[in-house]
Amino acid sequence: MAERRAKGLLADAPRLLLLGAFAILLLMPYIWMISASVKPLDELFRASLNLWPERFHGLENYGKVFSQIPVFGYLWNGIVVCAGILFFQLLFAVPAAYALAKLRFPGRDFAFGLVMLGLLVPPHVPALPLYVAFSKLGLLNTYAALVLPFTISVFAIFLFRQFFKALPDELVHAARLDGIGELEIVWRVILPNAWPAATAFAIFSVVAHWNDLFWPLIVIEGQSRATPALGVLYFRSDEAGDDFATLMAAAVIMTLPLVLAFLFAQRRFVEGIATTGLKG
Amino acid sequence: MHGLSIQSVSRHFGEVRALDNVSLDVAAGEFVALVGPSGCGKSTLMRIVAGIETADDGRISINSRDITALRAAERNVAMVFQNYALYPHLTVRENIAVPLAMRRLSALERLPLLGRIKPGFSQKRAAIAEDVGKSAQALGLGALLDRKPGQLSGGQRQRVALARAIVRHPDAFLMDEPLSNLDAALRVQTRREIVDIHRRVGAATLYVTHDQSEALTMADRVAVMQAGQLLQVSSPEAIYHDPQDIRVATFIGSPRINVLAAEADAAGFIHIAGQPSGLQAAPGPVSLAIRPENLRLASSGIACRADGFEFLGESLLLHARHGATKEALIIRLAPEAPRPHAGELIHLSFEAKHVLVFDRHGKRVALRNHIAQHQEMTLA
Amino acid sequence: MPEAVAAAISSPHQASSRRLLRGEALVGLLLNLPAGIAYGLMLLLPSLATILLAFTDYELGAMEWGWIGAANFEEMLEDRGFAIALRNTIIYVGFVTPISILLGLGAALLIEAGMRGRALFRAVFFLPVVSLTVAMAAAWQYLLHPTIGPLNAFLRQLGVISPPYWLSSSDWVLFSLGAIGVWENIGYNMVLFLAGLSAIPRELYQAAEVDGTKSWLDRFRLVTWPMLGPTTLFVLTITMIRSIRVFDTVAVLTQGGPNKASEVLLHTMYKEGFTFLRLGYSAAITLVFLLMVLGLVWLQTKALDKRVHYG
Numbered sequence: 001m002a003e004r005r006a007k008g009l010l011a012d013a014p015r016l017l018l019l020g021a022f023a024i025l026l027l028m029p030y031i032w033m034i035s036a037s038v039k040p041l042d043e044l045f046r047a048s049l050n051l052w053p054e055r056f057h058g059l060e061n062y063g064k065v066f067s068q069i070p071v072f073g074y075l076w077n078g079i080v081v082c083a084g085i086l087f088f089q090l091l092f093a094v095p096a097a098y099a100l101a102k103l104r105f106p107g108r109d110f111a112f113g114l115v116m117l118g119l120l121v122p123p124h125v126p127a128l129p130l131y132v133a134f135s136k137l138g139l140l141n142t143y144a145a146l147v148l149p150f151t152i153s154v155f156a157i158f159l160f161r162q163f164f165k166a167l168p169d170e171l172v173h174a175a176r177l178d179g180i181g182e183l184e185i186v187w188r189v190i191l192p193n194a195w196p197a198a199t200a201f202a203i204f205s206v207v208a209h210w211n212d213l214f215w216p217l218i219v220i221e222g223q224s225r226a227t228p229a230l231g232v233l234y235f236r237s238d239e240a241g242d243d244f245a246t247l248m249a250a251a252v253i254m255t256l257p258l259v260l261a262f263l264f265a266q267r268r269f270v271e272g273i274a275t276t277g278l279k280g
Numbered sequence: 281m282h283g284l285s286i287q288s289v290s291r292h293f294g295e296v297r298a299l300d301n302v303s304l305d306v307a308a309g310e311f312v313a314l315v316g317p318s319g320c321g322k323s324t325l326m327r328i329v330a331g332i333e334t335a336d337d338g339r340i341s342i343n344s345r346d347i348t349a350l351r352a353a354e355r356n357v358a359m360v361f362q363n364y365a366l367y368p369h370l371t372v373r374e375n376i377a378v379p380l381a382m383r384r385l386s387a388l389e390r391l392p393l394l395g396r397i398k399p400g401f402s403q404k405r406a407a408i409a410e411d412v413g414k415s416a417q418a419l420g421l422g423a424l425l426d427r428k429p430g431q432l433s434g435g436q437r438q439r440v441a442l443a444r445a446i447v448r449h450p451d452a453f454l455m456d457e458p459l460s461n462l463d464a465a466l467r468v469q470t471r472r473e474i475v476d477i478h479r480r481v482g483a484a485t486l487y488v489t490h491d492q493s494e495a496l497t498m499a500d501r502v503a504v505m506q507a508g509q510l511l512q513v514s515s516p517e518a519i520y521h522d523p524q525d526i527r528v529a530t531f532i533g534s535p536r537i538n539v540l541a542a543e544a545d546a547a548g549f550i551h552i553a554g555q556p557s558g559l560q561a562a563p564g565p566v567s568l569a570i571r572p573e574n575l576r577l578a579s580s581g582i583a584c585r586a587d588g589f590e591f592l593g594e595s596l597l598l599h600a601r602h603g604a605t606k607e608a609l610i611i612r613l614a615p616e617a618p619r620p621h622a623g624e625l626i627h628l629s630f631e632a633k634h635v636l637v638f639d640r641h642g643k644r645v646a647l648r649n650h651i652a653q654h655q656e657m658t659l660a
Numbered sequence: 661m662p663e664a665v666a667a668a669i670s671s672p673h674q675a676s677s678r679r680l681l682r683g684e685a686l687v688g689l690l691l692n693l694p695a696g697i698a699y700g701l702m703l704l705l706p707s708l709a710t711i712l713l714a715f716t717d718y719e720l721g722a723m724e725w726g727w728i729g730a731a732n733f734e735e736m737l738e739d740r741g742f743a744i745a746l747r748n749t750i751i752y753v754g755f756v757t758p759i760s761i762l763l764g765l766g767a768a769l770l771i772e773a774g775m776r777g778r779a780l781f782r783a784v785f786f787l788p789v790v791s792l793t794v795a796m797a798a799a800w801q802y803l804l805h806p807t808i809g810p811l812n813a814f815l816r817q818l819g820v821i822s823p824p825y826w827l828s829s830s831d832w833v834l835f836s837l838g839a840i841g842v843w844e845n846i847g848y849n850m851v852l853f854l855a856g857l858s859a860i861p862r863e864l865y866q867a868a869e870v871d872g873t874k875s876w877l878d879r880f881r882l883v884t885w886p887m888l889g890p891t892t893l894f895v896l897t898i899t900m901i902r903s904i905r906v907f908d909t910v911a912v913l914t915q916g917g918p919n920k921a922s923e924v925l926l927h928t929m930y931k932e933g934f935t936f937l938r939l940g941y942s943a944a945i946t947l948v949f950l951l952m953v954l955g956l957v958w959l960q961t962k963a964l965d966k967r968v969h970y971g
Binding site: 009012015016018019022023026027028029030032033036044045047048049088091092093095096098099100103104105106107108111114118120121122124125126127128129130131132133135148149150151152154157182183186207210211213214217218228229230232233236244247248250251252254255258259261262263266267269270273274275 | 683684685686687689690691692695696698699702704706707709710713763766771774776779781782783785786787788791792793796802803805807808809812813814843846847848851852905907908911912926929934939942943949953954
């Protein structure tokens, strides 16, 4: 353990073999998903264990997905919803967290108590009344219905408050001495210092809402506002039926954007999830 | 040899030579302080002795047994870490017992429940408890045995680390800056305690520190290290009064020793800034080093301009600048000595026996004119 | 007279500091206002409404409704579907939690034990966390398909004559969903364990070596496992809370079938509320779900106070 020098490849081999076997096992769904997405249907039905297609049918499968469902529409909806949610979460949470961390005002402890209380409540709990309200307001099937319930993230407030608490008070005092106004301090001094926490939270938030099925399933019907998760669900039940080849192609397409983002910014993702996870 | 022996140890980190052919012997019962600026390789050397780092080259032996290839667990070497490295989930009692449990109990016996059933277990346990008690008593930890490290002060933690180290009667005792996390007052007090413990344990002790006053006050011998090389290993007095390398002379002593560039002519007569000094050594450029307490104000001698004062209570430091070369000089005076005002021309003198001469490689060279040893050098 | 002078000097100062404080308080309230409004509208009021709803027979679209006391909860006790959903959820959590934690810890330890392939393996194990759950559920559906699925094709080649109908046999469906749940959670747990491992001071391992630990297992028991205590407790709670929320895979793959064999709490709540539009009953199920989550958090704080905090 203490010996931090690289061991010989031979001594390291058992570890690498074990990890490799474990990794391949975990990758099975991806491997077969991609393989099936480029095979013709009759080959799938023969259930052969060859990963490589005898007849490459990728163009037809992927083409079919793009022609049958509004792939870009779903992805666009996903981006709009995730960006909208994140925007409002940061807009509401950062100032509130700064005030809770650094300012004295009446009711501060009460407000923080509400935050802690909110942390205990899973998002499924307010779902029913929100659905009723949105339905009465005619907001079903809109971006608003997808975004509004998540504009408040008590977790974000909590996370940013912890982060701001760790910033030195002198930062705020110096800004006051320099004559920067109280509100100005938030975006001139605090925001530029909040980036590490903001990236970590952004990754956490986007991963959560890009993958969410529960709420979109409740408030969205039809394709116009469907998120990628809903898109795959619709495609599976309506268009594909037993056509696993195109279903896998659709699954690959919808999985790809976030996975690509992850592969490009791997370290940030892992750190983001680890910090948000451990702070929560 | 009885004790710890380090022979020609080298270690590289990439291009950096952390240790360059270092050899050092610590006799059984001896206390050697390894001192040097941070990053000089002293901690690396200690870790190599402990077995938690490996050397590229060289041998380590304890009581004439080659332990170079042995793992830390098999060496019977105890170590006190800079931040104590106590197990935070174990009580003081359990912390001290760890080295004994690891050595005396089999893997089976250390299992939480299974071990209890094995015959002979309770005797072993009792023996461990007794040794832990003795070691804790020796360090005045008797009342704290059931506390966890988180509930102890820095000084108490440090003592637990010491108790954990001595409990197993190690062949060699290693300490890596054990006082650096204590506040100044506690540090001075703990120095004595560590020396006492060392005397009682009697093991070969290697003590790493960057603090020269710790090294000088505690050790039987001081080893000065810089840039991966051992410069000198001698008694504290010899290190201070008789340094063999100019880097030792400048590292040890506070305020720093005064160094004047000088030149010995073909006959070996040394001139400071062109002025003959009456000293004689081998021809060539030399450096003269004189400790601040060995310089005094005189009516003639090295011409300097006074710069300012630092009042230290028991003495007074006079800062001055050499009149010709502008080299900075510090003179330690009696606190009540008359103070020249800033900018005033002063003259400094010293006794020949107090001047240390180093050649251009920084190695100490002997003065040739032995007759002049006790003569007051005033530089005509 | 001196007092007057002192007052004259100090009073403007005091006033200005009071004004400053009032300014700070005002700004503090102002900054909390947007979050407060959103909190009230989107979290507090609807959650309270859910609690009230649980004591009514409200149905969406119904003209009239009334308070029915605890009738929804009484119905729940009689409801075989709810009982099965509750049992299945508990089994699912009991299956996914220990296995995904053990495998996540194993992966983290293996990755941490050497220098080679760290980033690669970390990325591979983490991939399921960032993959679209619904899409991956579709991939699992193909992988586990009884006739054309690669898993059963493989089993047939091994000589298994009639491999199980993974997702359509009531004997296997919960196990299959559990396996998918484990697959989803390993990477997340691994990342948390990796963070926990990297926070263990290196010097503790060195001290353990000097103290005479000879094997990896010794060091694991003396240092790694106890030092991971807080992380493990946290991972335990978060995995239970995450898996008690199982919904996506059930909704996509089985819809609770066959014959309610994979019915779980949130899916029952969804069906009662949004398919049968029995909002009152659905709200009552939501409250049971909430109580279970709160119970887990309570257990965590209890354990945190007691055992794994070293101060």
